[in-house]
Amino acid sequence: MNKRKNPNYKLKIKLLQEVKLKCPFCNYADASKLEHHHIDGNPANTVFKNLISVCPNCHTSIESGEISESLVIKTKNNLSINADYLYKGIYTFDNFRIHKNRVGILKKGMTIKDLYTILPSNQIRKTVAYGEHPGEDMYDSYEIYNSNGEILLAVETSENGNINDLIRLISIKSTKFHTLSDVRLGVSISEIMHNEHLENFQPDLEHIHFKIEWINASCSIDKKQLNDDWWNNEKKRIELRGENLESKIDSITIRW
Structure with a gap:
């Protein structure tokens, strides 16, 4: 049996571009989970024309025969014919501030x-x-x-x-984006509270929202992260302290 080879980074990017970042059979749109199917069945053959990016479910269907080999070949050929965008280059982000x-x-x-x-x-x-x-x-x-x-x-x-x-x-949508004070997805309240003025804490059914005014950002944390003492019933307001300060930001929305 031939040893399986994985496509290199540049080839993976080209394959993802070919399918426009989604599975060509079911339109599954999480590009980070797409896999690479070897069309001729040879796992060592990693040339571009022998590979197609598909979602895990469709990959299983191809290997079981539920999606036929002829349909896979036809789909690959159609992608190649319509892939003029492959030659427009790619943009790799390096600025996340x-x-x-x-x-x-x-x-x-x-x-x-x-x-x-x-x-x-x-x-x-x-x-x-x-x-x-x-x-x-x-x-x-x-x-x-x-x-x-x-x-x-x-x-x-x-x-x-x-x-x-x-x-x-x-x-x-990515933890890569951050302010100089390290406001980012996944950061805890305790990590930013001394460098940022966090205000207008408001609860809804599932989240607590607050503002970072200088970038006009609305941030939120999931209530599932919190102990029950986040609400001061006497003062009718949110008070985060102790372990609740370790809750992490799960959304950041900036308005212009």
Whole structure:
């Protein structure tokens, strides 16, 4: 039996670009979980034309025969024919600093159209974001990916369908983005409370939200992380202390 070989980094990126960061059979959209199927069955043959990126479920279906070999070959051929975007290059992010009015390569005043002039189109995916009333509040959201398929950010405008509209909202999706004081996803309250003014603590059903005013950010922590003494019933307010200060930020949304 031939020893299995994994594609190198550059080849993995090219394969992910070919399928536009999603499984070509079921449109599964978590690029970080896509696997690489050897079309001819030879695990040592890692040339580009012999590999296709698929989700774990479809990979299992291919190997069991539920997805036929002929369909795999046809899908690969169609991807190759339509893969002109493979030659547009890739953008690898190296700036992850959050400043006032700036997040990495994004700065206040940019439009979605500006975004498409900086990044290859296969590193931007338009999706739908839902507000408080699903089915009624729906917004265009543009997910931004790194060259390896990792989701980094999601941005929204105030007007659906208008790429000339200004970016108004940025959701941080990666722990790589941080302020100089280390505000980032996954950081504990205790790690930032001495360098940041955290204010306007408000609870909802599942989270506690608070503001970091200088970057106009709304952050949240999951209540499941907290002991029961986070609420001072006498003063009718949130008070985080002791072990509750070790709760970690699980969302950061910046508004411009």
